[in-house]
Amino acid sequence: SHSHSISKGFILSPSSPYEDNKGDLMILDHFSQIQLGEKSKIGIIGTQELSQAHQQMVELLSYALVLSGNHVYTSGGGNGMNGTNLAVIRGALRACNTDLITVILPQRIHYQPAELQLLLSRVTQLIQMPENDEMDLKEAANMCNLKILDHVDKALAFLFHGSKTLLNSLENASDHIEIIKF
Numbered sequence: 001s002h003s004h005s006i007s008k009g010f011i012l013s014p015s016s017p018y019e020d021n022k023g024d025l026m027i028l029d030h031f032s033q034i035q036l037g038e039k040s041k042i043g044i045i046g047t048q049e050l051s052q053a054h055q056q057m058v059e060l061l062s063y064a065l066v067l068s069g070n071h072v073y074t075s076g077g078g079n080g081m082n083g084t085n086l087a088v089i090r091g092a093l094r095a096c097n098t099d100l101i102t103v104i105l106p107q108r109i110h111y112q113p114a115e116l117q118l119l120l121s122r123v124t125q126l127i128q129m130p131e132n133d134e135m136d137l138k139e140a141a142n143m144c145n146l147k148i149l150d151h152v153d154k155a156l157a158f159l160f161h162g163s164k165t166l167l168n169s170l171e172n173a174s175d176h177i178e179i180i181k182f
Contacts, residue, residue, distance in 0.1 A: 039069045043148045045166060046084030046158030046182075055087045058158060062091030066100045073152050075144045076103045076112060076120050084158045089119055098124040104148050106140035107133050145169035154178040 042065055050058065065072050074088040085103075092101035102125040109117055109128055120126060129147070132140035146169055149155055154177055159166045170179050 039071070040154055041071045041073060041152040043073045043152035043155035044084065044088045044158075045075060045145055045148060045155065045169070047160055047163055047166070048083035048085075049160075050082055050084055050087065050158065052082075054158065055082060058084055058087035059091035059094075061156075062088040063094045064091075066092045066095035066097055069100070071100045071102065073102045073104065073148045075141065075148060076105045076109075076116060076123075076126070086116065086119065089123065093119075093122055098122070101125065102127065102151070104144050104151075105129060106137065106144035107135070142169055146172060149173035149177060152177060154180070157181045 044062060062072055072088060072092050075085050089103060101123060103120060103123045104127045106129055108130045109120060129144060132143055149169065157166060157170055157179060159181065
C-alpha cells in the first residue's frame with residue numbers, strides 16, 4: 001500500500017459533484033492516513049454552501065472519524081442547512097458517541113435557526129459564545145473558528161477560493177496545527 005502526502009495549500013472548490021472525483025479520493029486517502037495514526041482531535045470547518053454529494057461525503061467522513069475514536073470539533077453557526085457544519089454534526093451523531101463530538105457556536109444557541117437548534121439539542125458537548133451575540137455573524141464565526149482551531153491537533157477545511165472569513169482563520173492557525181484544505 002502506498003501513501004502520499006496532501007499539500008496543505010491545495011483547495012478543491014466544492015462546486016459540482018459531476019467534475020472528476022479527485023477531491024473525493026483525496027478525502028478518502030486522508031481518512032485512511034488518519035485511521036493509521038493515533039486518535040486525534042480533528043476540527044472540521046467549511047462553507048455553508050456544499051453540494052448534496054459533498055454534504056454526504058463530509059457526513060460519512062465525520063461518522064467514520066468518530067466511529068474510529070477521534071474527537072471531532074466543528075461549529076454549529078450559520079444560517080444554511082446545506083453547510084459543512086451540519087454535515088459534520090449529523091455524521092458524528094450517527095456514530096452514537098456524543099463524547100466525541102464538540103460543537104462550538106459563534107453565539108448563543110437561540111441565534112441559530114430552529115431546525116439547527118433541534119439538531120444541536122442532541123449534542124452534549126455544546127459550547128456557546130454569548131460574548132459574541134452583538135457581533136456581526138461573520139466576525140463571530142471567525143472567532144468561533146479560531147477557538148475550534150485552538151482545541152485540535154489537525155483541521156480539515158472545505159471551502160471556496162473566495163471564503164475570506166475561513167481563509168483568514170486558517171492562515172492564523174497554520175503555524176501550530178496541520179491544516180488540510182479541500
